[in-house]
Amino acid sequence: xxxxxxxxxxxxxxxxxxxxxxxxxxxxxxxxxxxxxxxxxxxxxxxxxxxxxxxxxxxxxxxxxxxxxxxxxxxxxxxxxxxxxxxxxxxxxxxxxxxxxxxxxxxxxxxxxxxxxxxxxxxxxxxxxxxxxxxxxxxxxxxxxxxxxxxxxxxxxxxxxxxxxxxxxxxxxxxxxxxxxxxxxxxxxxxxxxxxxxxxxxxxxxxxxxxxxxxxxxxxxxxxxxxxxxxxxxxx
Numbered sequence: 001x002x003x004x005x006x007x008x009x010x011x012x013x014x015x016x017x018x019x020x021x022x023x024x025x026x027x028x029x030x031x032x033x034x035x036x037x038x039x040x041x042x043x044x045x046x047x048x049x050x051x052x053x054x055x056x057x058x059x060x061x062x063x064x065x066x067x068x069x070x071x072x073x074x075x076x077x078x079x080x081x082x083x084x085x086x087x088x089x090x091x092x093x094x095x096x097x098x099x100x101x102x103x104x105x106x107x108x109x110x111x112x113x114x115x116x117x118x119x120x121x122x123x124x125x126x127x128x129x130x131x132x133x134x135x136x137x138x139x140x141x142x143x144x145x146x147x148x149x150x151x152x153x154x155x156x157x158x159x160x161x162x163x164x165x166x167x168x169x170x171x172x173x174x175x176x177x178x179x180x181x182x183x184x185x186x187x188x189x190x191x192x193x194x195x196x197x198x199x200x201x202x203x204x205x206x207x208x209x210x211x212x213x214x215x216x217x218x219x220x221x222x223x224x225x226x227x228x229x230x231x232x233x234x235x236x
Contacts, residue, residue: 006058012066016049020067023048035203037168042160042196064153074139088214095183103215106191107222110135126151133223134158137194140220159194166193167200174204186211191219 006012027041053063064071092099111132118128130150133141138159145155170189179185182205189197189204190212198216202209 006062009065012062016063016066020049037164040164040196042164077139088210102187103218103222107219107226111226130154131158134162136220136223137216140224144224163193163196167196170197170200182207183211187215190215
């Protein structure tokens with residue numbers, strides 16, 4: 001049997017990059033045909049990758065060695081978030097007090113609930129600080145996590161779980177609450193489920209998707225500042 005050196009970038013990069021991209025595209029097609037939250041590409045894609053890594057006895061370090069360039073693309077993606085803000089500048093001018101209050105209230109609730117959850121379960125410092133930025137989209141969350149002492153890769157997992165759960169629960173909340181305006185429905189998904197919420201909001205309606213994207217960006221900016229300030233105050 002030929003031993004494969006998974007620590008070799010020339011081996012790891014093509015194999016794991018292609019596997020990740022192909023599985024994601026396949027999961028995306030599956031979700032478009034059967035749009036159920038449990039078939040979200042964010043949930044489906046990692047499962048066969050984890051199974052393959054366990055079967056081949058490949059460490060996380062070797063996997064990320066082959067896919068680090070995909071992670072690096074999160075940087076340009078963060079810069080691209082300026083686009084929806086510019087496109088929705090008229091909406092911001094009309095509703096900025098409501099949007100700002102909602103984003104601030106939601107951000108405070110997200111940070112406080114994360115800290116409370118970590119305290120209740122007696123998480124250590126690294127795990128607690130990895131959980132804190134879970135309610136912002138991945139590029140912002142990983143950056144904040146590394147800054148405050150968390151583990152960015154673990155934070156990314158918390159972000160995915162939060163997003164998928166938020167998108168699923170968003171449908172229930174909309175069914176139970178009289179949210180008649182597209183602004184309210186879009187803000188619900190953008191605040192509670194960031195990237196996954198934006199995708200779900202676009203399925204609900206065009207305006208809902210635009211509002212959700214705008215809220216997601218605003219939440220990311222506020223949480224970047226809020227999380228850093230929160231940890232600074234706690235460490236004094």
